[in-house]
Amino acid sequence: MAEEGLRKGIHPVILPTTEEVAAAKARVQYQDGLFHFAVAGVAGSGKSSLVNAIRARTGVVETTSSIGRYPDPDPKHPFVWYDIPEAGTLAQSDCQYFNNQGLFAFDCIVVLLDNRFTQIDVAILTNCRRFQIPTYIVRLKADVHIDNIIADMKCADDEEDDDSTREQFIAARRSIVESNLRDAKLPEQRVYCISKKALLSIKKGKLLPEAIDEVEFIQDILKEAQSRRCVPRS
Numbered sequence: 001m002a003e004e005g006l007r008k009g010i011h012p013v014i015l016p017t018t019e020e021v022a023a024a025k026a027r028v029q030y031q032d033g034l035f036h037f038a039v040a041g042v043a044g045s046g047k048s049s050l051v052n053a054i055r056a057r058t059g060v061v062e063t064t065s066s067i068g069r070y071p072d073p074d075p076k077h078p079f080v081w082y083d084i085p086e087a088g089t090l091a092q093s094d095c096q097y098f099n100n101q102g103l104f105a106f107d108c109i110v111v112l113l114d115n116r117f118t119q120i121d122v123a124i125l126t127n128c129r130r131f132q133i134p135t136y137i138v139r140l141k142a143d144v145h146i147d148n149i150i151a152d153m154k155c156a157d158d159e160e161d162d163d164s165t166r167e168q169f170i171a172a173r174r175s176i177v178e179s180n181l182r183d184a185k186l187p188e189q190r191v192y193c194i195s196k197k198a199l200l201s202i203k204k205g206k207l208l209p210e211a212i213d214e215v216e217f218i219q220d221i222l223k224e225a226q227s228r229r230c231v232p233r234s
Contacts, residue, residue, distance in 0.1 A: 016104055024102030028067060028082060035079045035225040038103055041112030042120055043086040046140040046196070050112060051083045053196045054218075056203035067101070079225055082106065098127040108224060110136045113191070117180035125186050134224055137191045138217065139173050146210075169193075170212060192217040 016024070030036060039047045048068075055073055068083035084101050097120055103109060104127070111124050128135045146169050170193050177191040192213040199214045201207065207215070 014099060016099060016102075020102075021105060024105035027102060028105060029069060029080075030105060031080075033078065036082065036105075036107045037079060037110060037221070037225075038082045038084050038101075038106040038108070039110045039112060040084040040101070040103065040124055041086075042114050042118055045112040045114040047083050047086070047112055049196045050110070050138065050140055050199075051081050053199040054203065055081060056200060077222070077225075098123055103127065104131050104133070106133065108134045108136070108221070110138055110221075113137060113139050113177070117177060122180075122184045122186070125181075126184070129186065135189070136217070136221060137177060137189060139177075139191055139193045141195065166210075166212075 028036065039051055041047055051068070051070055055070060066085060070081045070083070072079040072081065084103070098104070103124065109124065109128055111121055113121060125135055125137075146166050173193055174191050178188060181188055194212060194214045194217055195210070198208045198211040199218075202211065202214050202218060
């Protein structure tokens with residue numbers, strides 16, 4: 001039956017044992033009283049950039065084969081950020097990624113989208129729902145894509161103003177994700193369009209005029225952490 005299901009594209013639900021959960025928590029140095037954010041996504045989605053920006057760091061963090069663990073430098077934020085190895089390689093399928101990386105051990109998962117919604121994204125969100133782990137869908141590099149669209153329009157002598165172009169891009173990204181979630185039979189949830197530059201500036205006490213959802217993203221994840229971190233997950 002399992003083999004027949006795999007041929008039809010139906011992946012089995014494999015729940016971790018108590019021992020596997022304990023081993024995963026030990027591997028990432030899980031500590032009660034702290035809140036553990038995992039940033040996951042396909043290759044090229046900008047996971048390391050997001051981890052750096054949200055911790056107000058400008059150095060390069062590259063961890064492609066092992067989980068990177070980064071405590072938040074702000075003592076008011078007893079959080080730990082994790083850069084999860086890239087998904088979507090030949091070494092692991094979408095149905096294996098969640099369990100192989102021990103994502104069930106984290107308190108919250110940020111799903112970082114690239115140009116398209118993938119089966120890896122669906123697998124992460126589906127399993128997070130199964131384990132009741134809160135998720136945040138993020139579209140990074142929004143500023144880069146908006147600037148490229150504006151440049152293309154100017155080359156084509158399109159007179160549409162920049163603000164209108166930005167609004168159309170944001171609305172289109174959100175509409176696409178909403179459609180993808182419906183197709184995957186997942187509940188509707190917000191997609192945050194953000195840029196590394198704007199996020200880094202906010203963490204340093206400034207607000208760039210081109211900021212989109214960065215303030216709301218920071219506020220929402222902090223609120224989530226503060227409301228849940230006092231209740232250890234079993």
